[in-house]
Amino acid sequence: MRRLILAAAAIALAACGDRAPEPPVKEAPSESVSAKPKRSVPRPAPWTAPKVARLYGHFPYAEAARETLRAGVCSGGGERQYLNADAAEALARMRAAAEAEGVTLNPSSCFRSHASQERLFTCVDAPHGAGCADGQLISAEVRATAVAPNSYSEHHTGYAIDFFPSAGDIDPATCPKANACTLTTAFAKARSGQWLAAHAGAYGFEMSFWQGSPQGVSYEPWHYRFVGAPDALSVFGDARTEFPPP
Numbered sequence: 001m002r003r004l005i006l007a008a009a010a011i012a013l014a015a016c017g018d019r020a021p022e023p024p025v026k027e028a029p030s031e032s033v034s035a036k037p038k039r040s041v042p043r044p045a046p047w048t049a050p051k052v053a054r055l056y057g058h059f060p061y062a063e064a065a066r067e068t069l070r071a072g073v074c075s076g077g078g079e080r081q082y083l084n085a086d087a088a089e090a091l092a093r094m095r096a097a098a099e100a101e102g103v104t105l106n107p108s109s110c111f112r113s114h115a116s117q118e119r120l121f122t123c124v125d126a127p128h129g130a131g132c133a134d135g136q137l138i139s140a141e142v143r144a145t146a147v148a149p150n151s152y153s154e155h156h157t158g159y160a161i162d163f164f165p166s167a168g169d170i171d172p173a174t175c176p177k178a179n180a181c182t183l184t185t186a187f188a189k190a191r192s193g194q195w196l197a198a199h200a201g202a203y204g205f206e207m208s209f210w211q212g213s214p215q216g217v218s219y220e221p222w223h224y225r226f227v228g229a230p231d232a233l234s235v236f237g238d239a240r241t242e243f244p245p246p
């Protein structure tokens, strides 16, 4: 009898084995996962650097450190005679090359401080300039198409040059009077303007506000910036990225 009871218990224990915990589920091999159709997981948009805040189309620029500037380079008076030393050396080579072809370049207005840009933009220094009427500002938006607001001029960097017509440009076909080619689009037809358009790039200079640029600044065939040195390239990096020169 005792043997029968033990046998029954052994059978019961064996039956309990059927209800033992199931072995852990093995992870499916990766092959079987890849074989399944992929779930489309939305991916975040790639990060992009925020654009530099512009004002009326102009980029902000710090004022050049005075020790980077060389005096007596440009014909304009006061602070406008100053130009970055690297740009000045390239300019000297460029002027000599132009002269060898009978073209005189006249770099006139170069460095400009934030303070003088403020006077220019608010019609104090140029009361009859673009956007000004007897010293009154017509509209900041209109004025800014021709003159950068304070802290937004390339001239602050010491790398920008406004070329004025030279004596050799006084040609009835192009500049019947020097004033007709000074800071006007007619400068593009002046001999020096044409020479610059064709050769300035070889000396590290480029026209900043080229015809058709979407930047929102008027075409200025007389205004060139120097990008022929690493520091200069860095200063104008944002402008050149957003509005690549043609």
Ligand SMILES: [Zn+2]
Residues within 6 Å of the ligand: 155, 160, 161, 162, 223, 224
């Ligand atoms: Zn300029």
